[in-house]
Amino acid sequence: MKAYKDLAPSPRTIMTxxxxxxxxxxxxxxxxPILGQFDPEFTALMNETMSMLRLLFKTENEWxxxxxxxxxxxxxxxLVGIIEPGDKVLVPIYGxxxxxxxxxxxxxxxEVVKLETEWGTVFTEEEIVSAIREHQPKLVALVHGETSTxxxxxxxxxxxxxxxxxxxxxxxxVATIGGIEVATDQLLIDAVIGGTQKCxxxxxxxxxxTYNKRAEAKLQSRKRIERGLLLADGDDDPLLRPIQxxxxxxxxxxxYWSPARLNHHTEATSMLYALREGLRLVLEEGLDERFARHREHEGALIAGLEAMGLRLYGDPSCKMTVVTCIEIPAGVDGESVRSMLLDHYGIEIASSFGPLKGKIWRIGTMGYSCSKRNVLLTLGALEAVLLRHGHSLEAGKALQAAMDVYGM
Amino acid sequence: MKAYKDLAPSPRTIMTxxxxxxxxxxxxxxxxPILGQFDPEFTALMNETMSMLRLLFKTENEWxxxxxxxxxxxxxxxLVGIIEPGDKVLVPIYGxxxxxxxxxxxxxxxEVVKLETEWGTVFTEEEIVSAIREHQPKLVALVHGETSTxxxxxxxxxxxxxxxxxxxxxxxxVATIGGIEVATDQLLIDAVIGGTQKCxxxxxxxxxxTYNKRAEAKLQSRKRIERGLLLADGDDDPLLRPIQxxxxxxxxxxxYWSPARLNHHTEATSMLYALREGLRLVLEEGLDERFARHREHEGALIAGLEAMGLRLYGDPSCKMTVVTCIEIPAGVDGESVRSMLLDHYGIEIASSFGPLKGKIWRIGTMGYSCSKRNVLLTLGALEAVLLRHGHSLEAGKALQAAMDVYGM
Structure with a gap:
């Protein structure tokens, strides 16, 4: 039998x-070590995680x-809980x-109604509000931060x-939670989805x-139907279909997450431990302080990139602090640059998708990766790798510019 | 802000x-530390995990x-990939x-066709084969090991x-993989689902x-339809519906798991590390040796329980080695016994569901929990707790019987 070696991942600076x-x-x-899913010690950890998520989402929602x-x-x-077949859903798309x-x-x-705008920009409030009034959708689904652009x-x-x-x-x-404010209640958002692997x-x-009573009412109405009515009557009215x-x-x-603890799946214990600890770290740092940290390192990164003569992609007025998109300079093989960074410096930056594939690099400054050390190491490495690819730039300026921002 | 304490789970012997x-x-x-999802080091770990899963499932399947x-x-x-709306699905139910x-x-x-039998028993081959011939379903879905019974x-x-x-x-x-043989190819099974948190x-x-070419053909046929035909034509023939x-x-x-690595979700890095290591442990032990270990500790557990005068639940001819169900003796509060075991001995055993709730306890002997130490500690604790609940039994016999089985 083939030998599968001991796990030994190489050290990585992950700036995607x-x-x-x-x-x-x-x-x-x-x-x-894990606890059983109904062990009172574990359900207490579940409840603590719920409390901390409410603070993260800035909500009073029960769920x-x-x-x-x-x-x-x-x-x-x-979406599968709230959307019934035939419901009109408005999706403004900018990536x-x-x-x-x-x-x-x-x-x-x-029935999806798409509202599209050019990648690299976003919508005005007026554009979205007009579309809502025109199409009268049952649901509006919108991306807060588009990592693709x-x-x-x-x-x-x-x-x-x-x-x-x-x-x-x-x-x-998904891309903003923990790095940029998501004011769920203040913005009258009925349901928000966050991501763990970013900020x-x-x-x-x-x-x-998280979701509020308006969203819950929709879920509960479909739950009643699921319990027998539909299956008993053979009624296939699409508006009465249970959650699929x-x-x-x-x-x-x-x-399952309520005090009733009705059995559903087996909660992913170790991931719950991880999420709880990640939330503790966020709250210990403080939300506002954390958002400010993301802005600070974005500033140093941008200063360094521009000092290197690189051009940022997209409309600066709607740039997301936690992702910086860079136009790949003419004559430079973007994938070759990424590979040299990963293979020789252990630094990972990202490419992009669809129309932007091969046209931009994306550098994330998110969460634990969003640090002075990481920004400085990435700028230094990128400069050296660009020079090695024959790209002309004034060596040394990038790091000096970043250090200026940091007041070093 | 409320202080959320450092994670400090109590030690537990988990015999559920x-x-x-x-x-x-x-x-x-x-x-x-994690690796990026498209880091070549990480995709190599993904591929190794696939190879080891093939050995675990005893299959030559690509997927x-x-x-x-x-x-x-x-x-x-x-199921959602293989079943199209209206398909007849036969499900033999024994728990x-x-x-x-x-x-x-x-x-x-x-269109679900249920075949039911009494809980505590299973079906004969003839019963299931007859039902297949009679109902001519498109799919037969069957539980290999029922933890509920x-x-x-x-x-x-x-x-x-x-x-x-x-x-x-x-x-x-889900309940058998890694503890009892699952001979996918030999048994002509088209798709198998395993669980991580048990054996x-x-x-x-x-x-x-894992799934074979027959199952893949069904998936691929629906994938083609999803890519434009249905949505373009507004055709809502339920037989042509894409995967929902x-x-x-x-x-x-x-x-995503193919060499093309088409982007879908972001693979759960740390869980993938965990699964890979769990599979390495299984293959290092050897499948046959691992199954034998599960039989050995089941034998000691049963000897101890019977020496304590407890009665096992269900038809012994179809008992699953990795779960042992015990009838709760008359006059004993099953939940009080479980709580005393958990709170004072740090040992967790399970109750059951539906018609068996409050009637049986279930003790698992699965994976890392399936050890001589755990069996002996559990028997000793259960005896003491039953005595403390006023249940009459001959003290000391359970552990002697188990030690006999172990040849101590």
């Missing part, structure tokens, strides 16, 4: 827009818990992950427009979500 | 039918990989998890009957699956 480096305290939390899957499992859980929302909504049977969509005014038209408002905050610096494998997933059925998941 | 104790080597694997979710996410991924298969199949739009369903002959009627044969081996002794959060989940779409997941 996720997954990013995991805080050593989170790694250590996962190495603790704030992780779905046991990667980020898109949380998106699908929310790849908007398209993902339409893909998931479509599979839930939605590095843009952030302002959310003000949209929740109010949804209330006025009786639509539900769902926000994909929370917890490994992929859980999707923290069992694994991602939020009406069941919330029973 | 899952989740069970995790091997320290697996816990340590999760504490290693053997984990779904990023707990066990039932793997069950749903297989709770058979009902789960009908629940999931029903949400996929299946502690029974194991013999699988011989069923795969052959499915081939003869052109049905697909899906087996839920593999890896935390919950991943669902290893994005997160659990195996046709996309297999592209």
């Amino acid at each position: 827009p996720g997954p990013v480096e995991v805080d050593p305290r989170v790694l250590r939390a996962m190495s603790y 704030a818990f992780p779905v046991d899957g990667t980020s898109r499992s949380g998106i699908e859980a929310v 790849r992950f908007g398209h993902l929302l339409t893909e998931i909504a479509g599979r839930c049977g939605a 590095g843009r952030i969509q302002p959310l003000a005014g949209i929740g109010q427009a949804c209330r006025e038209t009786n639509a539900l408002f769902v926000v994909d905050a 929370l610096s917890v490994p992929a494998g859980m999707a923290p979500i 997933s069992n694994y991602l059925d939020l009406s069941q998941l919330q029973d | 039918p899952g989740p069970v104790e995790v091997d320290p080597r697996v816990l340590r694997a999760m504490s290693y 053997a990989f984990p779904v990023d979710g707990t066990s039932r996410s793997g069950i749903e991924a297989v 709770r998890f058979g009902h789960l298969l009908t629940e999931i199949a029903g949400r996929c739009g299946a 502690g029974r194991i369903q013999p699988l011989a002959g069923i795969g052959q009957a499915c081939r003869e009627t052109n049905a697909l044969f899906v087996v839920d081996a 593999l002794s890896v935390p919950a959060g991943m669902a290893p699956i 989940s994005n997160y659990l779409d195996l046709s996309q997941l297999q592209d």
Whole structure:
């Protein structure tokens, strides 16, 4: 039999827009022995995680818990629970992950109305609000931060427009949660999905979500139907269809996370330990302090990149602090640069998707990876690798510019 | 702000039918720093995991990989990919998890045909084969080991009957994989779902699956339809419906696990480390040796329980080696016994579900928890706690009987 060697991952400085480096305290939390899923010690940890998620999402919602899957499992859980076949769903798209929302909504049977804008920009409040009034959707699903283009969509005014038209408002905050404010209640967002492997610096494998009473009412109405009526009567009215997933059925998941602890899946113990520790780290740092840290290191990174003569991609007025997109200079093989950085410096940066593939690099400054050390090491390495690829630049300026920002 | 304390789980001897104790080597694997999902070092670990899963499932199938979710996410991924709305699905039910298969199949739009037998027993080959010939289902879904009743369903002959009627044969081996042989290819099983948190002794959060070319053909046929035809034509023929989940779409997941590495979710790095290490442990021990170990400790446990005067539940001819069900003696409060064991001995045993709730205890002997030490500690503690509950038994005999089995 082939020998499978001891695990020995090489050290990496991970400067992609996720997954990013995991805080050593989170790694250590996962190495603790597990508890049974109904052990009172474990359910206490589950409840603490819910409390901390409420603070993270800035919400008073009763329901704030992780779905046991990667980020898109949380998106699908929310959409499959709320969307009934035939429901009109409005999705403003300004990058790849908007398209993902339409893909998931479509599979839930939605009549999807797409609102598209040029990649590298976002929508004005007026554009989205007008579309809501025009199309009168049952649900508006919107990406808060698009890692594919590095843009952030302002959310003000949209929740109010949804209330006025009786639509539900769902926000994909996978890329922003823990790095940029997500003011769930203040913005009248009915359901939010966060990601673990980006600004929370917890490994992929859980999707923290929160939703309010408006969203819950929809879930509960479908739960009643599931319990016998439909199957007994053979009624196949599409408007009465139960939630089409069992694994991602939020009406069941919330029973599992409620004091009733109705059995559903077996909670992913070690990932829950990890998420809890990641949330403790966020709250110990302080949300505002954490957001400020992300802005500070973004500033140093940008100063260094521009001093190197590189051009940033996209409309600067809607740049997301936690992702910086760089136009690959003419004549430079972007993938070759990435490989040299990874193979010889142990530093990972990202390419992008679709129309931007091969045109931009993306550097994340997220969570534990968002540090002075990482920014300085990345700038120095990128400069050297660009020079090695024959790209002309004035050596040494990038790090001096970054150090200026840091006041060193 | 409320202080959330350092993680400090109490030591536990977990003798439930899952989740069970995790091997320290697996816990340590999760504490290693992560790699990016497309880092060549990480994709090599993914490929190694696939190779080891093939050995575990005893299959030559190309596709053997984990779904990023707990066990039932793997069950749903297989069923939602293979079942088209209106398909007839036969589910023989001999415990709770058979009902789960009908629940999931029903949400996929299946016309479910249930074959039920008394809990505590299983089906004969003839009963299942006759039902297949009578109902001519498109799919037969069957639980291999029912943790709710502690029974194991013999699988011989069923795969052959499915081939003869052109049905697909899906087996839920969540409870057996890694503890009892699952001979995928020899038994002509088209898709198998395993669990991590039972006999593999890896935390919950991943669902290893495998499927063959017959199952893949079904997935691929639906994938083609999804790519434009249906949506373009507005055709809503239920037989042409695409896979209704994005997160659990195996046709996309297999592209992610293929050399093409088409982007889907972000693989759950630390859980993948854990699964890989758990599989290494299984293969180092040897499958046959591991199955024999599970039989040995079951034997000692049963000898001890019977020497204590306790009665085992269910038909002994179909008892599953890795779970032992015990009738709660008359006059004893089963939940009080379980609480005293957990709170004062740090030992967890399980109750059961539905009609068996309050009637039986269930003790698992699974994976890392399946050890001489754990069996002896559990027997000694159970005896003392039963005496403390006023139950009459001859003290000391249980451990002597178990030690006899061990040849001490």
